[in-house]
Amino acid sequence: MNALISQLVNLFAAVMLILAFAMLSQRRVITLIHLFAMQGLAVVGATTVVAYVTHQHHLYYSALLTLVLKVFLIPFLLHRVIDRLNVKWDIETLFNIPTQMIVGIGLVIFAFNVSLPIARFSETISRGTLGIALACLLLSFLMMITRAKAVPQVVGFLAMENALFFAATSATYGMPMVVELGIALDVLVGILIMGVFMFQIREQFESLDIRHLEKLKED
Amino acid sequence: MTLSGLLSQCLALVLALVLAPLLTGWVNQWRAWLQNRSGPGLLQPYRMLHKLFNKESVLAESASPFFRAAPYIIFGCMTLACAIIPMLSTDLPLSIAADAIALVGLFAVARVFLSLAAMDIGTSFGSLGARREMLVGFLAEPALLAVLFTASLIANSTALTTIVTSLAHREFAIYPSLAFAGIAFTFVSFAENARVPVDNPATHLELTMIHEALILEYSGRHLALIEWAASLKLFAYSCIGLAIFFPWGIAEAEAPLALIFAIPALVSKLAIGGFLLALIETLSAKMRIFRVPEFLASAFMLAVIGMLVHLLLGV
Structure with missing residues (x-):
């Protein structure tokens, strides 16, 4: 029974990785x-x-926090932002999506290789998933740096935070509750500030393309 | 070769030949229902085959003997493919003839012959369809191989019967790598069977058709054989998918009586699979031909990651 449950963690990790790739290949905001x-x-x-397997009760709270914040509140805020900015459709990428996929495979291989020796010293039931968490992290990072518009970059940033949280859970059964609460609050405040920024960028340049920010002077 | 092996082999072959058009009819019927049409009926593919076999076969003047031979070769390839896939029982004497890699090769042979036959006449539609078919094929093939390799890594064998035996009859376990392989396999089978996101089997619109452009010059019994082979291909792909990802209900070599339960299990699995296929086809829009490489690249990537995940997690 216990073996099956730890396999369930692996399954969730695999689903995360699939979703990370789906996000990387997605063209619609x-x-x-x-x-x-x-x-x-x-x-x-x-x-x-x-949490169930290890009887770590604080993990239930962090799961609940993640559910409220990352499944309901933040997507809701993002939906509102894109509604107001009217940017529902296309995502502009800096280089084409198949190339990103190939780079993505490279990143996954790198992440798996790096995490194998680390996981060997770990005693947790989910040690195998550290590599997947690292791969998700790198993929989200790739997504963040290859998008031209502000909204997908913010989503990339948030997905990175997801992966970090998952890495913490799988490597050490989660961070202390205070740290987790702090991060959750940071992310929430971060998304609000970024929302304001997006409106400002749009106001200044009449577009959400962050390449405009590279020009420091008005010409 | 034992008697029960021979029996299950013959049964599987006959069942594939008989049920394949029915599966196509079932999918078409559900497509029609989901699109609020009344549909042609489940038996339409059989009526179609009957009509075509009774019709005269018209050949173009410039057709070479190759053009006439191709339908028989394609039909033969698909029949053999159906014979080596463990759909009812893992006791298949013919399965020694070809493992998973050779199976992909069989599909490739059929594809090459179909494309060459389409180019043989020299019409522009034929060569257009052949080029598109080869484009889709050369991208789909590595992805299919990678999917089969993931299953082979789990079972430590490339023989399909061994894969099914080890997946179906050992203690239940969750394989995250198979989740990746499953999605990749779904993508590949849509591309290979000319279903909606890649090609629309119901259209003759020259800008988009792939499969229909290839067989435009065929008529009569040749067309019947090719249509039957296309049904067999859909059937074979469904059975590969069921055998690897939902192997429960397939009879073991030592238990010939389990065949009795294997047939309803297979039929109900195919019925559900056919419905899901029609549902996905109805929900998705046909993509531009230049998006197909991207679609298949993601399939390949998912399959490769499935293998990597297997190596990382060790399950």
């Missing part, structure tokens, strides 16, 4: 946000399973 909410749900599932 609105689907991207749905995928982000689903990834949050996978994190909630994995955290709950780890």
Whole structure:
């Protein structure tokens, strides 16, 4: 029974990785946000399973926090932002999506290789998933740096936070509750500030393309 | 070769030949229902085959003997493919003939012959369809191989019967790598069977058709054989998918009586699978031909990651 449950953690990790790739290949902002909410749900599932197996009660609270924040509140805020900015459809990428996929495979291989020796010293039931968490982290980072518009970059940032949280859960059964609460609050405040920024960028340049920010002077 | 092996082999072959058009009819019927049409009926593919076999076969003047031989070769390839896939029982004497890699090769042979036959006449539609078919094929093939390799890594064998035996009859376990392989396999089977996101089987619109452009010059019994082979291909892909991802209910070699339960299990699994296929086809829009490489690249990538995840997690 216990073996099956630890396999369940692996399954949730795999779902996270699939969703990370789906986000990387996604061309529509609105689907991207749905995928982000689903990834949050996978994190909630994995955290709950780890909490159940290890009887770490604080993990239940962090799972609940993730559920409220990353599955409901933040996607809701993002939906509102894109509604107001009217940027529901296309995502501009800096280089084409198949190339990103190939780079993504490279990143996954790198992450798996790096995490194998680390996982060997770990005693947790979910040690195998550290590599997957690292891969998700790198993929979200890739997504963040290859998008031209502000909204997908913010989603990339949030997905990175998801992966970090998952890495913490799988490597050490989660961070102390205070730290987790602090991070959750940071993310929430971060998303509000970024929302304001997006409106400002749009106001200044009449577009959400952050390449405009590279010009420091008005010409 | 034992008697029960021979029996299950013949049964599987006959069942594939008989049920394949029915599966196509079932999918088409559900497609029609989901689109609020009344549909042609489940038996339409059989009526179609009957009509075509009774019709005269018209050949173009410039057709070479190759053009006439191709339908028989394609039909033969698909029949053999159906014979080596463990759909009812893992006791298949013919399965020694080809493992998972050779199975992909069989599909490739059929594809090459179909494309060459389409180019043989020299019409522009034929060569257009052949090029598109080869484009889709050369991208789908590595993805299919990678999917089969993931299953082979789990079972430590590339023989399909061994894969099914080890997946179905050992203690239940969750394989995250198979989740990746499953999604990749779904993508590949849509592309290979000319279903909606890649190609629309019900259209003759010259800008988009792939499969229909290939067989435009065929008529009569040749067309019947090719249509039957296309049904067999859909059937074979469904059975590969069921055998790897939902192997429960397939009879073991030592238990010939389990065949009795294997047939309803297979039929109900195929019925559900056919419904899901029609549902996905109805929900998705056909993509531009230049998006197909991207679609298949993601399939390949998912399959490769499935293998990597297997190596990382060790399950």
